[in-house]
Amino acid sequence: MADIEVQSTCEDGYTVESVINGEWELIVDALSNDGPSPNEVLAADYASCYIPALRVAADQHGYDDIGEVEIEVAADLDEDDDLEAIAFDLTVEADLGEDAQDIVELGEDICHVHSALTEELHADISIESGV
Template sequence: MLERTTTSVDGYRTVSHIEESDLAIDPNTDTDPSLTETLLASYAACYTVALRIGAQQRNVDGLGRVEIDAEADRDRENDLEAVREELHADVSIRGNAFRNG
């Protein structure tokens, strides 16, 4: 079971306690990320981890730095409308790591 606690004392600022860290989210400040910024970063983080898991499952040990540039469009209500991600990776692959069969 996965459980997390998120607290809001005043306004729109929330603090989520995750493991030994606190993640503060506030759409009304320049110091804390907004909800949509946090969601966009989560998309990129999930994709990065999935890429590393896929490489590991194919015995690719030459996957170095992975970087995702993510951007999103918002609609008139300020909700996410589209998300785009661009992948940058330092990769050194030898052998038949991505060969089927």
């Protein structure tokens, strides 16, 4: 048995309904009519993976509670609607001081989605802390 099992079904058109591990339902629509597009889901998934990774990285640097973390994702598509670039504007409530960039980089190492993407598509991440 695989660690992750997804059953995806498309009855017609471009809307795909997926059931993840027999429990979670996700609707993705290539045209963004009935749900987010695959690229939109990937951008959201990347941010959703990176935030917990950043929290673990901060904890490993001695920050027990970094408060609220927010990522604004900007993803650019090429003329074929393929993802061409992803950037994160990251805001962290706690002041991470001189450790901020080290925490960002460790978060990249911990984030599974970051590791899964090609190097050319890794997010260009900026951070603002202590807000």
